[in-house]
């Protein structure tokens with residue numbers, strides 16, 4: 596057995612035993628990495644599951660715009676998964692908000708409900724990710740560009756992961772009713788929004804740059 600196995604042999608021990616200096620219910624992934632690497636408490640996990648339950652119920656009759664009519668809920672879950680898997684974001688409020696980010700814009704869910712059930716921080720992030728659908732589409736798109744730089748760090752994370760998910764969908768298959776020109780327009784608009792949120796998360800920004808460049812050069 597190599598020395599490298601020593602560490603993994605202790606991996607099923609309670610994290611609080613491994614890191615006795617940390618408060619109950621939290622532990623750090625790796626040692627001494629940035630603050631964003633703090634793993635969630637049980638309360639955070641419960642918040643994320645509660646968000647998944649509400650989002651699944653509210654989006655239950657909705658489909659994505661692809662030919663295969665993918666259930667809509669695949670999108671918010673996928674956005675949260677981009678955050679944990681690629682951006683290495685484990686903050687409970689950010690992940691719950693990622694799962695809920697389209698519930699107010701696209702279902703009967705209200706901001707008041709999000710605030711009451713999930714608290715101020717999740718509410719703030721969801722609010723930052725919600726377009727005012729009473730405005731014309733072009734205005735909404737322009738407002739996203741205009742306000743991109745003003746959002747909180749956590750809101751920017753969800754917005755970047757949302758864009759990345761949508762761009763990957765567009766690259767995989769052109770949605771019903773879309774042509775190549777519209778796909779390029781979306782990529783160009785995404786480039787403008789994303790460029791105003793630089794310095795938020797390196798992994799997300801690199802993945803976004805790559806896919807936007809690919810879509811624009813097609």
Ligand SMILES: [Mn+2]
Pocket residue numbers: 670696697757
């Ligand atoms: Mn979305």
